[in-house]
Amino acid sequence: MLRRQGPRDDVTAVGNSAVGGKALRAASTRQAVLDATDEMKGSLRDVEAALSRLAARPSDLWGFSLTGAFTRYLDHGSGQVKWMKGALGSATAFTDAASEVDDTDMELGLLRMAGPRLQAAQFGTLLLATWVDFLHLADAILRNCPMCSVEKLFTDLHRVQGLMEPTLTDLASLDPERVEAATLAMPELMGKLTREFDTLQRETRSTLKLGGQVIAAMQAVEMVTMISTMKMALPRVPPSAPATLGVGLVMSSGGVMAGSRLVVSAEWVELMRRLVQAGVISVPAVGAAVLIHGGQVTMAQAHQDLPKGVRDALGDSPEVRGMQVTGRAGAGMSDAPKHHVLPQEHREWFEQRGFTGDMDIDQFCVRLEQAHHEAIHGGGNWKLGRMWPGEWNRMIMEALHEAEITAGRRLTRNQVLDIVVERMKVYKVPIAFTKGSSR
Incomplete structure (x- = not known):
């Protein structure tokens, strides 16, 4: 493996303490998240540019192009780009927030919050690139195979869109559990899409042969496969299929x-x-x-x-x-209750201190075992639990109010997080955030 190593003096200096080692790990993780985000943004820009070029292509001599009835398929691709950009924007926001907090455990916790968004964008972009491949092939068919059934092509694209839709919906939700489930199902889905693509191409070749079309027309359809991103994205088709997918x-x-x-x-x-x-x-x-x-x-x-x-x-x-x-259980996604680290009843208070949008308090939930969850809230009866000074919500708000009185001003979002993470360590609450639901 190629590992990036800093100067020996730097490595020795931070290696002498656990704190320094943790800080180095946090910095390395933050850079990895930034690198992954930049890579995905570049891939998404390439896909978006391909969609724009398809939409801008003029009609051919027969008046066929991906316009009219087929415009909905171009719009479908453009619509997916929006949520993917939003996911990458959210990942960037969490990375920026992570760079500003003082506690390295909280920094790593914030970086992990970017994970589901990166994962959704990664596999969403892969599916979108595959969709662009189908649109390229459809465009080649419309322009070079006038005897091919336009109605059948429309139906074929509709079927492919239906195969992708459930997975894209799960990815677009940005819910960690749904994103993980969609990710695990991706290899099987990509196998189905490979076969759909290959079937559509072979049927077109057969129609061109029966119609006595010139070799140039057949080569135009073949060329779509040769330049297709599918040769990088999709699994190999069965041995009986043409060997063009996956070459190069x-x-x-x-x-x-x-x-x-x-x-x-x-x-x-x-x-x-x-x-x-x-x-x-x-x-x-x-x-x-x-x-x-x-x-x-x-x-x-x-x-x-x-x-x-x-x-x-x-x-x-x-x-x-x-x-x-x-x-789900093996991936740490059990049905354990979600605990709002930042008390929900004080939502407005937290919003006034910067917990809005991607950083709203519903993002700061952790899964706890039922017994642990009840214990930090003073037992199963929350009303009685609030009478205990150490009850989580009461303790957190008292600590935050006291810090504001001492500072003589409102706390910043990062100051709130630094105070909260210290209490999380005392109460042995894992710094592994997941999205919760609002009341």
Whole structure:
């Protein structure tokens, strides 16, 4: 693995204390989140540009193009771009907030909050790029195959859109559990899309042959497949299918093999490793990405084990050996109650101190075991619990009010977070935030 290392003096200095090591880890994670965000923004810009070029193309001699009845499919792609930009914007907001807090545990907690948004944008962009491939193929068919059924093409695109819609909806929700479930289902979905794409292309070739079209028309349709991003994004089709999907897969000399195909660069693997170890991105998500790029449509070779290709790519380290592809419980998404770290009844107070938008108090929830949740609230009866000075909501608000009296002004959002995280450590509340619901 290619690891970025600072000067020896810097490494030695921070290595002499646990605090310095934690700060270094937080800084490394923050940079990894920034790098991943920038990479996804670039990919999304490329997809958006492709949609714009398709929309701007004039009609051909027969008057066919992706306009009129087909405009809805272009609009569908443009609509997906909006929420993906919003997800990346939210990830950036959490990263900026993380850089401003003093406590490194809270910094890592905020960076982990960016994880589901990065994950949703990553796989959403992959699906959107696939959709653009279908639009490119549809455009080539409309322009070069006048005897092809326009109605059938319209229906085919509608069917493909229907296959993608549930997954895109789950990703767009940005709910960690729904995003994780959609991620795990992505390899199977991409396999279906590969077959849909291949079937549409083969049917078009057959129609061109029956219609006696010139070779140039057939080459125009074939060229869509050759330049398609699917050769990078989609799994391999069965051996009986044409070998055009997946050809030309070329990476840098520092690439990593999964199975028999070169899938990702060593730099990408190192980036993912850092995000996985910090808890920003889940191992199943990285596994799904490698599976898709590696052309594998099955999630594992053994029950609950990560595929060998994924293990090889991430490195056969103790951290990876302890990770498994599991369901919600294994991914830390049990049905344990969600605890609002910032009391809901004081929502307006927190909003006045900057907890709005992506940083509203509903983002700062943690999952606790039922007994733990009841204990920090003074027992099962919350009304009686509030009479205990150590009850969570009462204790937090008293600490914050006292800090404001001492400062003689309103606390900033970061000051509030620094105070809250200290109480979380005392009460053994995990600094692993998830989105909760508002009352």
